[in-house]
Amino acid sequence: MNDFLTQSHWIGKFTDNELTHEEEIRLLDQASHNPLLRNELRLDRDISELVADYDRIQLSEAIRKTMKHDESKVILPIYLKIAASVMILVTLAGIAGLLIHNTNQNIRHALHTSQRFIIPRVQGFPDFLTSIRTVNTTLTPAKRREFVQNNIDNDIYTPRPEYEFLVGTVTRDISVFVISPVPRVKCKSDSLILFSWRWMSCFVPVSLEITDNHGHLVLNNMQMTDESFILSTKCLARGLYYYKISAGEELVTMGSISIY
16 A cells, blocks of 8 residues: 555544554555645644544534423422412302302203303403414415515525535545636525536446435436536526535535525
8 A cells, every 4th residue: 555545544533543553653654755645644733633623513502402401491480389379169069059049940041151251251262362363364365475485585594514514625635626616605595506526546337326414325427437517407496405525435625605
C-alpha cells in the first residue's frame, strides 16, 4: 500500500484512536513533513467533534424540554381541591333534590329537566374553545388555502442539519475534481444545472445522488463515465434539495439546491 492510500486509510483511525502506537508515530512523522496531511488530520478531527457536539446539543435540548415540561405542571393548592369537592357535593345534592321534587311526575320528564338544568345552553365547543371556533368560522376558503400553503412552503425549505454542515465540504478523495455547480444553488423551477468534474489520477466512475430536505431520494445516477451531467429542474418540485457526488465508494463533495 503506497503512502497516499495508507494515509487515507489511517486518518479516520487516528481520529477514533484506533491506530497502534507504531502506526501513530509513523503517521505523525509523515504529517510533520506534509502540510496537506496535517490539514486533513485537523479537518477530520473537527468534523468528528462537530458530529459529537450535535449529538450533545440534541441530548441537552431533550433534557431542557423535559425539565420545562415538569416545571409547567400546575399543582393545585389544597384549598382549591376542597372547593372543587364542595362544588361537586352541592351539584349532586341539587340533582338529588330535583329528583325528589319530581317524584310524582314522569321519571323520563324529570331526567330531561335535570339535563336541561345541567347542560350549558351553548352547543358545540366548550367555553374555553370558543376563540378557536371563532377563528375557524371566520377563515374564508381563500385564507385557509393561503394558511396551508404557507405551512407547506416553510416545510419544504427547512434545512436538514446533518446535511447542512457538509455543504461545500471537499473530502480527502482527490481522484475527482468537481468544477460545478457551486455549493449552494438557487434557481427557478425551469432551470438547467450543469454538473461537471475531471479525473485527477485514475479513472473512477462518478455517482450523483439528490435527496429532498426530508432525506427522500429523488435522483440516483450511478457509475457515470462522462465528464458532465445536466439536470433539468422541471422534474423536481419547489423546495430544498441536497446533492452528493461520489467517486466509487468515497464521497467527493455535497451541496444544496433551492428551487423557487
